[in-house]
Amino acid sequence: MQEGFHGSDIEAVAARYGIDEKEIISFSSNVNPLGLSKAFRTQAAAVLDCITGYPERDYASLRKALSSYTGVSPSHIIPGNGSTELISGFAKCFENCRALIVAPAYSEYVRSVCLAGGTVSFFELEEKENFEFDAQKLAAAIDDETDIVIICNPVNPTSTALSNTELEKILQKAGDCGAVVLVDETYVEFCDMDRFSCAALTEKYDDLFVIRSMSKFFSCPGLRVGYAMTKNEKLIKKLESLRDPWSVSSFSEKAAVILLSDSEHIRASAGYIDEERRRVCALLDELEGFGLKYYRPCANFVLCRIDNEKKSATGLFEFCIKRKLMIRDCTGYGSLDGRFFRFCFMDEKSDDLLISAIREYLAE
Ligand SMILES: Cc1ncc(COP(=O)(O)O)c(C=O)c1O
Structure with a gap:
């Protein structure tokens, strides 16, 4: 087909x-079938005028709102034009790298790594294991040649997930091998967050880069807002230096703040x-x-x-x-x-x- x-x-x-x-x-x-938040529908018109100006250069208000939503420090949050911009931005930070990708996987990971000149190998979740993660096996697949590990959690398309305690085994091995781990949490808010989200682990592990999208859970793929969380200062600087300023529009910035406030x-x-x-x-x-x-x-x-x-x-x-x-x-x-x-x-x-x-x- x-x-x-x-x-x-x-x-x-x-x-x-x-x-x-x-x-x-x-x-x-x-996408979330409950659709857009009612609070956003009533407040959207009032923020429309913001498009007559540029967004905040450092997205301080949005980072503050994301910080109260995630519990991660504002200085460790990077907003992006959808998580897609952050996936490709992350890959560009590791030119010509060797990536280990948990598969089956969302196709943007391979595309982004290859566009940045990298090579890809896969860690396959197996059908005979009902596509469940085996953290021990995944950790064993990481070696000194691995530069980055990419995990979609929960996985698109299998909907299986890795708990944050199991993820720590992988982060420890990646740390020993000098590899950085990208965890794409685009669907994590639909899951048991306490068990599966690793946002809090970004404060503990320097080589963890967590990406979230607002497209699915907040039912706004047209808004194009995502964000990354990491305490890795070197990575934050590199990512910022490689991308264009104002990649999130002033309307998207304001809209995201309203959406995040509708608890x-x-x-x-x-x-x-x-x-x-x-x-x-x-x-x-x-x-x-x-x-x-x-x-x-x-x-x-x-x-x-x-x-x-x-x-x-x-x-x-x-x-x-x-x-x-x-x-x-x-x-x-x-x-x-x-x-x-x-x-x-x-x-x-x-x-x-x-x-x-x-x-x-x-x-x-
Ligand atoms: C796993 C995963 N990550 C990222 C994205 C892209 O999200 P965004 O709209 O934030 O770019 C998708 C979209 O389908 C996805 O399935």
Whole structure:
């Protein structure tokens, strides 16, 4: 299947299938189904005038808001134009490096490392281990040749996660080998944060660089705001020296501060996903008899496998898109073959529609 038609590009899918984009329910974008915070909707107009000026050069207000949200010192926080800018910025700091990437993985890591002249090797999470992390094995794969280690936690696309206590084993080994560890926590707010977020570890480990995106949890991918957390002064200086000033717009800066202050929406979002994840998993359990396996999800999406030779993820994608439901066909996503697909949790009604469509496809 051509790039973009597997559920990663809604415009391409809408054009190809002749569907109005607005009518498609996207189960592939992994965006919070509760949408934008109400506080933001009411306050946004009042900050519009800020675009007549440049953003703060050092983003002091945004860093302060991010500091109260994360508990990390403002001087250890670097805002970026989405986490994407910070992933590529990080890679540029390690020109011609050797990167060890936990796979299957979000494709931007490989692209960024290769664009910066680096080489990549993979640490594969294994299907026979239900894509669960084995911290000991991962630590053993790091050696003196490794410059950087990249871990998406929880992992896109498997939705499995590494606890912060297990991560410490990896940080210790990386420290011994002189490697820097990037942890991409784009989906961590949908998980049990106390167990899985390693933001607090940035105060303990110098060679830890944690990235977060506001796109998914705050339902604002168009705003383009992400941030990095590290106490590594050398890395902060290098990153700042390599990138353009004002990469986060003055509106995005103000919007992010408002979004971060809406603790009610933040609590409601985490609570909703926690419940909906349980509810959908119970429905998926019922599909086992139809040849569907899924991997225990920690985040707001789930990876599934179809165990029926006559069926495929691409077939399911085609079946669902005719019903205006867009899943992510994971065929060719790293080492994943034509049996794998991923979908995120939406509102109950939409999720029920999707589960019925999956059941119908597997049973037909
Ligand atoms: C794991 C992961 N990291 C980063 C990003 C990019 O996020 P942003 O919108 O902040 O650039 C995505 C987007 O899908 C993602 O899945």
